[in-house]
Amino acid sequence: MTRAFAPGSVAFVGAGPGAADLITLRGAERLRNADVVLFDALADPALRALAPNARWIDVGKRVVRLKGGDPSVFGRLEEELAALAAAGIECEVVPGVTAALAAAASTRRPLTRRGDGRSVALTTAVTRDGKLGAGRHADTEVFYMAGKQLAALARKLVEAGWPATTPALVVSRAGWPDELASEHSVASLAEATLLHSGRPTVVTIGVGAEPIAAGARRARLVAESVAAEEARAAP
Numbered sequence: 001m002t003r004a005f006a007p008g009s010v011a012f013v014g015a016g017p018g019a020a021d022l023i024t025l026r027g028a029e030r031l032r033n034a035d036v037v038l039f040d041a042l043a044d045p046a047l048r049a050l051a052p053n054a055r056w057i058d059v060g061k062r063v064v065r066l067k068g069g070d071p072s073v074f075g076r077l078e079e080e081l082a083a084l085a086a087a088g089i090e091c092e093v094v095p096g097v098t099a100a101l102a103a104a105a106s107t108r109r110p111l112t113r114r115g116d117g118r119s120v121a122l123t124t125a126v127t128r129d130g131k132l133g134a135g136r137h138a139d140t141e142v143f144y145m146a147g148k149q150l151a152a153l154a155r156k157l158v159e160a161g162w163p164a165t166t167p168a169l170v171v172s173r174a175g176w177p178d179e180l181a182s183e184h185s186v187a188s189l190a191e192a193t194l195l196h197s198g199r200p201t202v203v204t205i206g207v208g209a210e211p212i213a214a215g216a217r218r219a220r221l222v223a224e225s226v227a228a229e230e231a232r233a234a235p
């Protein structure tokens, strides 16, 4: 059972990355009961059909703040939570499908892989003062808000220790019918600039960017882990 949507409270709802049916059941339920919906540019306008009784924008009693993707991922949620806490207004956060997960799903590239894909980082390439920064924090690293600066991102990635041949996957408008995906290496990332220009874009670097049938190395890894499991299971 989900908690009821209390009068006078705010729900931060993750709308998902694109198509309206990527919202969660709980998110849709909150929309049905909302008096007011505050939304951002990333959310599908088709979601309005789920909140037929709500005023969109403005201030009211039960308020849904509809945020693209997941509210807790690069959604500036901390400021809004702090403001509500300061004002003594009750709130809840309803999770959504963040862009990195939508891109992994539609391109069929799992972010974790048995063997050498044991960690995932969601990273913004843009620092607080508007500069570009990149590190190497995980086996798979997904960069948000870097679509306009792919050439610079490539340079920073090499500086941070990613080999130039590391697989790179660029996906724009993930989860929408007009999604685009292109494959590169870290060295050739800048090639993607034109194709994805003007569209919300995530860049996946490392193990999770590799296609599944990536040849002998992965096949060998899988075969080894199957053999190891069989050996463990054997009496």
Ligand code: SAH
Pocket: 017, 018, 042, 067, 068, 069, 070, 071, 072, 073, 074, 075, 097, 098, 099, 100, 143, 144, 145, 146, 147, 171, 172, 173, 174, 175, 176, 200, 201, 202
């Ligand atoms: N809360 C959102 C992220 C907001 S920050 C989420 O969880 O997805 C905005 C950045 O998110 C964009 O610059 C882009 O990098 C990424 N983004 C959002 N929607 C996207 C989509 N449908 N496809 C690809 N990237 C997307």
